[in-house]
Amino acid sequence: xxxxxGTPNPEAPNPQLPIVQKLRVRYAKRDRLRFTSHRDFxxxxxxxxxxxxxxxxxxxxxxxHPKISYANASPTGAGSEAExxxxxxxxxxxxxxxxxxxxxxxxxxxxxLEVVVAGxxxxxxxxxxxxxxxxxxxxxxxxxxxxxDAFLAADAVEVERMTKKGVRTFDARGDTLSLGVAxxxxxxxxxxxxxxxRHDTPSVRPDDVLAGLRSRGGLQxxxxxxxxxxxxxxxxxETGTVGDPLAPDRDAP
Amino acid sequence: xxxxxxxPRLEPLLPSVSKPIQYVGGELxxxxxxxxxxxxxxxxxxxxxxxxxxxxQGVQILYEVLNERDWILAERTYAVFADMEAVMxxxxxxxxxxxxxxxxxxxxxxxxxxxxxxxxTNLLTALDLAGIPLHAVDRTDDHxxxxxxxxxxxxxxxIADFIDAAVLGDGEEVVVAISEVVRxxxxxxxxxxxxEVLRRLAVSGGVYVPQFYDVSxxxxxxxxxxxxxxxxxxxxxxxxxxxxxxxxxYPKNPLVPLAETVHERYSVEIFRGCTRGCRFCQAGMIxxxxxxxxxxxxxxxxxxxxxxxxxxxxxxxxxxxxxxxxIGEIAKQLGxxxxxxxxxxxxxxxxxxxxxxTLANEFSRNGRRSGLTFAPxxxxxxxxxxxxxxxxxxxxxxxxxxxxxxGWRQVKLYFMCGLPTETDEDVLQIGELAKKVIEVGxxxxxxxxxxxxxSIGGFVxxxxxxxxxxxxxxxxxxxxxxxxxxASVQSDKRFGRAIGFRYHDGKPGTIEGLLSRGDRRxxxxxxxxxxxxxxxxxxxxxxSYERWEAKTxxxxxxxxxxxxxxTTREREYAEVLPWxxxxxGLDRDWLWEDWQDAIDPSGAREVDDCRWTPCFDCGVCPQMxxxxxxGPTGRKLLPLSVV
Numbered sequence: 072x073x074x075x076x077g078t079p080n081p082e083a084p085n086p087q088l089p090i091v092q093k094l095r096v097r098y099a100k101r102d103r104l105r106f107t108s109h110r111d112f113x114x115x116x117x118x119x120x121x122x123x124x125x126x127x128x129x130x131x132x133x134x135x136h137p138k139i140s141y142a143n144a145s146p147t148g149a150g151s152e153a154e155x156x157x158x159x160x161x162x163x164x165x166x167x168x169x170x171x172x173x174x175x176x177x178x179x180x181x182x183x184l185e186v187v188v189a190g191x192x193x194x195x196x197x198x199x200x201x202x203x204x205x206x207x208x209x210x211x212x213x214x215x216x217x218x219x220d221a222f223l224a225a226d227a228v229e230v231e232r233m234t235k236k237g238v239r240t241f242d243a244r245g246d247t248l249s250l251g252v253a254x255x256x257x258x259x260x261x262x263x264x265x266x267x268x269r270h271d272t273p274s275v276r277p278d279d280v281l282a283g284l285r286s287r288g289g290l291q292x293x294x295x296x297x298x299x300x301x302x303x304x305x306x307x308x309e310t311g312t313v314g315d316p317l318a319p320d321r322d323a324p
Numbered sequence: 325x326x327x328x329x330x331x332p333r334l335e336p337l338l339p340s341v342s343k344p345i346q347y348v349g350g351e352l353x354x355x356x357x358x359x360x361x362x363x364x365x366x367x368x369x370x371x372x373x374x375x376x377x378x379x380x381q382g383v384q385i386l387y388e389v390l391n392e393r394d395w396i397l398a399e400r401t402y403a404v405f406a407d408m409e410a411v412m413x414x415x416x417x418x419x420x421x422x423x424x425x426x427x428x429x430x431x432x433x434x435x436x437x438x439x440x441x442x443x444x445t446n447l448l449t450a451l452d453l454a455g456i457p458l459h460a461v462d463r464t465d466d467h468x469x470x471x472x473x474x475x476x477x478x479x480x481x482x483i484a485d486f487i488d489a490a491v492l493g494d495g496e497e498v499v500v501a502i503s504e505v506v507r508x509x510x511x512x513x514x515x516x517x518x519x520e521v522l523r524r525l526a527v528s529g530g531v532y533v534p535q536f537y538d539v540s541x542x543x544x545x546x547x548x549x550x551x552x553x554x555x556x557x558x559x560x561x562x563x564x565x566x567x568x569x570x571x572x573x574y575p576k577n578p579l580v581p582l583a584e585t586v587h588e589r590y591s592v593e594i595f596r597g598c599t600r601g602c603r604f605c606q607a608g609m610i611x612x613x614x615x616x617x618x619x620x621x622x623x624x625x626x627x628x629x630x631x632x633x634x635x636x637x638x639x640x641x642x643x644x645x646x647x648x649x650x651i652g653e654i655a656k657q658l659g660x661x662x663x664x665x666x667x668x669x670x671x672x673x674x675x676x677x678x679x680x681x682t683l684a685n686e687f688s689r690n691g692r693r694s695g696l697t698f699a700p701x702x703x704x705x706x707x708x709x710x711x712x713x714x715x716x717x718x719x720x721x722x723x724x725x726x727x728x729x730x731g732w733r734q735v736k737l738y739f740m741c742g743l744p745t746e747t748d749e750d751v752l753q754i755g756e757l758a759k760k761v762i763e764v765g766x767x768x769x770x771x772x773x774x775x776x777x778x779s780i781g782g783f784v785x786x787x788x789x790x791x792x793x794x795x796x797x798x799x800x801x802x803x804x805x806x807x808x809x810x811a812s813v814q815s816d817k818r819f820g821r822a823i824g825f826r827y828h829d830g831k832p833g834t835i836e837g838l839l840s841r842g843d844r845r846x847x848x849x850x851x852x853x854x855x856x857x858x859x860x861x862x863x864x865x866x867x868s869y870e871r872w873e874a875k876t877x878x879x880x881x882x883x884x885x886x887x888x889x890x891t892t893r894e895r896e897y898a899e900v901l902p903w904x905x906x907x908x909g910l911d912r913d914w915l916w917e918d919w920q921d922a923i924d925p926s927g928a929r930e931v932d933d934c935r936w937t938p939c940f941d942c943g944v945c946p947q948m949x950x951x952x953x954x955g956p957t958g959r960k961l962l963p964l965s966v967v
Contacts (some may be wrong), residue, residue, distance in 0.1 A: 103348040104348065106347075106348050114588070115582050117636075121634040122633070148339045176634065178351065180350055295337070
């Protein structure tokens with residue numbers, strides 16, 4: 072996560088106004104717009120900022136960039152109720168009004184849920200773990216439970232993922248803090264996994280957990296799974312629960 | 325009857341295809357209307373990938389014009405990539421619109437906008453995926469009317485078998501007129517079926533229905549005649565011209581995609597038409613006369629477009645934007661308004677004119693001085709006279725000198741190769757010109773790091789231009805000429821690295837030539853290429869010359885014509901051209917005289933621009949009952965509205 076700090080360099084071309092307020096934004100990627108890639112979202116958000124006429128700060132230089140920093144974006148195709156970013160403004164604004172203006176300026180499906188004034192400390196440091204739900208259509212709950220049990224019983228579960236540098240092998244088990252199974256409502260069989268993943272490098276993703284369930288627990292998934300991030304925030308190591316990363320800002324004086 | 329969305333079936337398949345965002349829609353300012361509340365429903369297609377098609381102005385304008393009427397519904401569809409096509413075939417998913425994911429086959433009309441002939445194979449993919457028979461004659465009352473528009477529709481003969489109708493010219497008014505005919509026919513209970521609604525469209529004289537015309541051929545392969553085969557069908561079909569562009573300030577609600585597209589800017593067409601008279605330029609010939617938007621309308625469109633879209637770049641488009649009568653004021657006043665706002669303005673500047681540098685300076689007040697593009701088109705002064713592009717070497721040197729002295733470091737020059745009467749010597753002159761440009765640039769800037777990029781396209785003769793009778797240069801000779809040019813520049817150590825070349829091989833130009841001036845027999849070639857896997861022919865990574873060459877030979881084996889006959893053969897005055905029954909307003913005899921003026925052995929004669937000199941009788945205004953609409957208005961931008 073890049074920083075929004077720093078005073079503009081008056082020597083640089085296109086000197087810009089200083090940042091006087093930082094706001095933290097929680098937003099959701101829902102329904103069909105979960106197929107928005109992070110790059111796509113960045114462009115859409117910058118346009119929304121302009122449509123909303125926010126007094127956004129810019130970097131100086133030949134090619135000024137708006138002061139927006141993104142934290143730990145979810146993968147393309149995954150839905151999310153808990154994405155975060157930070158913006159730097161050149162005039163102080165009412166966070167509730169900013170939330171409304173940004174939400175009105177984004178297409179339905181990219182929804183701005185909350186905006187708070189940034190307090191002390193870096194937002195990225197608070198994003199330590201995520202809660203995911205993974206919907207598995209046509210998968211029987213008992214079969215899913217058996218695979219989960221096998222997965223959890225292992226000390227380590229090696230999975231492979233294609234990265235820009237080629238196939239990478241890493242452990243998906245260690246950062247899986249909890250993994251539960253439930254049945255979805257309705258007539259069709261459908262298992263729903265709830266998983267808490269610690270953020271690490273490389274970060275274990277829902278896809279990696281499914282790969283581990285397949286290799287270790289023999290889980291067969293024919294229909295396309297849908298993963299949704301429900302929360303991300305500070306991790307309580309004792310209880311394994313994920314807190315609200317904006318709570319310290321909200322409670323700040 | 326309600327039409328169900330295909331999205332629930334599509335959604336689980338999207339993670340397996342590349343760039344799934346291009347298929348989900350949900351763009352800002354997209355419109356989804358109640359299916360049952362509309363009397364007439366259009367699917368609008370741009371026959372290329374979403375990233376190319378979405379920014380297309382024509383589709384965006386018609387989408388908005390149609391959807392503004394409460395009785396019309398319009399949605400958009402684009403060409404799907406090969407991976408998506410395979411997935412759709414495997415799972416039996418039809419060609420869909422991105423707005424509400426409705427099947428294209430359920431619409432009343434499928435309107436396809438062709439900017440280039442290389443989109444023809446993509447039309448066939450879309451028809452096939454939609455479950456619409458490829459051949460118009462095989463369609464029933466249940467299938468949409470397939471309608472072609474765009475510049476390529478000025479010769480739709482190569483796709484005559486696949487379309488039900490074609491429309492020439494500006495679409496804004498005629499799409500509503502067509503919708504009215506379809507609504508009336510539907511409300512009467514569809515009397516006479518498909519044939520009757522097509523007949524009603526055709527008798528208006530403004531919609532071309534190929535199946536109502538018979539084409540006969542002479543033994544040597546030339547066309548004998550094109551004759552209406554039903555009573556009441558007009559002999560000629562005329563183009564449409566929108567007058568008073570200020571009354572049509574579209575797009576008002578620009579579509580803003582989530583996916584990355586080829587143009588990430590809000591575009592305002594500052595005028596339509598061009599009378600510069602460049603003899604190779606189809607766009608300039610078929611869009612006459614010049615109709616300007618006023619400075620105040622342009623200012624209001626820019627303000628509204630930026631506010632509605634959130635884009636930070638504005639393009640002021642036209643065929644020759646610096647020719648707007650108030651371009652200096654537009655540049656200055658918009659420059660003042662957006663200075664310091666991190667909004668950038670751009671003018672595709674193609675004319676070689678020192679005034680362009682003043683404009684470019686206005687448009688780059690934030691300090692960015694990257695590159696400027698000019699299009700002398702012909703390497704030698706003799707050749708520039710042939711094509712009626714009146715730029716002297718002196719003009720060019722003065723212009724680039726001004727550019728380099730204002731801090732621009734890179735100039736891009738655009739040329740064509742294969743123009744009528746061209747010799748090796750004309751093409752070698754391109755290199756000499758580029759060397760002079762670098763020399764003067766080094767001199768005035770006092771810097772060594774200046775560059776000149778020479779970009780070269782192969783000339784393709786187009787219908788409705790004075791060069792419609794010309795022989796196209798074969799791609800072997802084109803490539804050979806350009807090899808000599810490159811060698812002559814690279815052999816000179818003083819310029820080797822300062823001059824860059826951009827040129828792709830000439831083969832796609834040969835196929836573009838076949839499709840541009842082809843007749844109905846070329847339809848067999850298109851279909852054979854498509855059946856053999858031809859897709860996205862405008863993309864060099866997908867285009868296969870070998871396939872086109874082989875399928876052309878096969879499909880035309882029983883005809884006295886071949887690939888060369890369509891491309892490298894010069895036509896005579898008396899030959900019936902495939903598009904002679906389609907009226908762009910241009911007088912055929914004027915075109916022929918202009919062609920003769922171009923190739924006169926004693927030297928080409930030039931034609932001036934009728935905006936500033938008397939009418940030269942090209943025929944468009946009297947034939948179409950139109951007139952030149954230009955300023956200056958002498959007005960100022962209206963103040964920004966308070967939000």
